[in-house]
Amino acid sequence: MHIPLLIVGGNExxxxxxxxxxxxxYTVSSFDLHKITSNEAKKSIGISQIKSLIQELLYSPVQGREKIGIIYELHHATVEAQNALLKLLEEPNETTILIATATRKExxxxxxxxxxxxxxxxxxxxxxxxxxxxxxxxxxxxASEGDRMSYAEEIVKADTAKEWINTIIRTLRYTLITEYLQPTTYNLQLLINAIRTLDRAHITLExxxxNQRLLMENLLLSLDQMPFQ
Structure with a gap:
C-alpha cells in the first residue's frame, strides 16, 4: 500500500x-495519471473535482501496476472537498498513489x-x-578518476548520498537563476541535462x-560531461 504524499514549502x-x-x-501511462488544479478565477478546488478524481482512481490501471492522482495546491480545496478526499485516504487500495501539494501543512x-x-x-x-x-x-x-571513486565511497559510508546530490542540484539551479557562470562557459542544454541526470539519481536512491556506491561512482565519473566548468 502506498502512503499518500503531501509536498509543502517552497513556491508553487x-x-x-x-x-x-x-x-x-513510476512507469505510468497518461491514461493512469490524473491531475487536479485549482480554478484560476476562483482559486478553489471543489468537491465535484475531488469526487471525479476518486472515481477515476477506483478503476484498475490501464497499463502497468499503479494509477497516480495529483492534487496541486490542496490548500485551495474547500473544506467539503478535503473531507471528500478522506474517503480515499481511509480506504486506500494497492494500485493508487496519491500526491498533493500545499503551501503549508497547517x-x-x-x-x-x-x-x-x-x-x-x-x-x-x-x-x-x-x-x-x-x-x-x-x-x-x-580530481583523478581514482580520487573520485574514493570520494564516492566516503559519501556512501557517511550515508550522505542523497544530501550530496541534492546540494549539487540546488547549485545548478542557482546557476540557472543567477547566471553564476558566464554565458560563454556553459551550454544551457547541458546544464538542463545535468539537472535531469542528478534528479534521476536522487529518485533512484529514494x-x-x-547499489549506492556504484551509482555514486558512475555519477562522479560523469561530472566531466556536466557543465560546471
Missing part, C-alpha cells in the same frame, strides 16, 4: 517540480495531514551555495534499493 513551481519527480519514479485538514508522508521543499530562489560547497565541487572536478 518548486512543489510542482517535486511532484513531477515523484511521478517520474492549511490542510489535520485528518488529511496525519495520513500523509510530508515532504518539505526549499524555495530555490532563496538558495545560495556556500563558498565551501563551490570549493568542494571544484576539488572533485579537478525509491529503490540500488
Amino acid at each position: 513551481l518548486d512543489r510542482r517540480q517535486q511532484a513531477d519527480r515523484q511521478v517520474a519514479a 492549511e490542510v485538514l489535520p485528518t488529511i495531514v496525519s495520513r500523509c508522508r510530508i515532504v518539505t521543499v526549499q524555495n530555490e530562489d532563496e538558495y545560495v551555495p556556500t563558498q565551501e560547497e563551490l570549493n568542494q565541487l571544484d576539488t572533485i572536478l579537478k 525509491k529503490t534499493n540500488t
Whole structure:
C-alpha cells in the first residue's frame, strides 16, 4: 500500500517540480495519471473535482501496476472537498498513489495531514551555495578518476548520498537563476541535462534499493560531461 504524499514549502513551481519527480519514479501511462488544479478565477478546488478524481482512481490501471492522482495546491480545496478526499485516504487500495501539494501543512485538514508522508521543499530562489560547497565541487572536478571513486565511497559510508546530490542540484539551479557562470562557459542544454541526470539519481536512491556506491561512482565519473566548468 502506498502512503499518500503531501509536498509543502517552497513556491508553487518548486512543489510542482517535486511532484513531477515523484511521478517520474513510476512507469505510468497518461491514461493512469490524473491531475487536479485549482480554478484560476476562483482559486478553489471543489468537491465535484475531488469526487471525479476518486472515481477515476477506483478503476484498475490501464497499463502497468499503479494509477497516480495529483492534487496541486490542496490548500485551495474547500473544506467539503478535503473531507471528500478522506474517503480515499481511509480506504486506500494497492494500485493508487496519491500526491498533493500545499503551501503549508497547517492549511490542510489535520485528518488529511496525519495520513500523509510530508515532504518539505526549499524555495530555490532563496538558495545560495556556500563558498565551501563551490570549493568542494571544484576539488572533485579537478580530481583523478581514482580520487573520485574514493570520494564516492566516503559519501556512501557517511550515508550522505542523497544530501550530496541534492546540494549539487540546488547549485545548478542557482546557476540557472543567477547566471553564476558566464554565458560563454556553459551550454544551457547541458546544464538542463545535468539537472535531469542528478534528479534521476536522487529518485533512484529514494525509491529503490540500488547499489549506492556504484551509482555514486558512475555519477562522479560523469561530472566531466556536466557543465560546471
